[in-house]
Amino acid sequence: MNYSKEAKDLEFAYKVRRALNESAESLPAPTLDRLAQARKLALSRKKQEAPVAVKVFKGVLAGNSGFSFQGPGSWMGKLGLVLPLLVLVVGLLGIYEYEQQQNINELADIDTAVLVDELPPAAYVDTGFSAYLNKTEE
DSSP, X not given: OOHHHHHHHHHHHHHHHHHHHHHHXXXXXXXXXXXXXXXXXXXXXXXXXOXXXXXXXXXXXXXXXXXXXXXXXXXXXXXXHHHHHHHHHHHHHHHHHHHHHHHHHHHHHHHHHHHHSSSOHHHHHOHHHHHHHHHHHO
């Protein structure tokens, strides 16, 4: 059913109710009594609504029925919220430390190459020597 059809049905129901209420005042008393008795009979025959059963499952440790994994108030629930954040922070710190160690190793390799080389360290600082190296590479 679409919205406009439901709105039209509801409007029609209001009009019918209004018309019945207006015409009920003009009905004779015995007819009103019979209608009231019919209403009471219909209400008494109405099916009783069956109680609704809802099953709720909770994670409970064996042997301890009072301990629940669920709910924000339990310590396991809080741990479930904090643990992923803690793992993320530790992982990021591990990556940072690894990158720093790689950087230190690269600098150590460069220092070793400079110290083992036949040229004196002063040659690397000389601007004329840098220009000579650039010319020979081309």
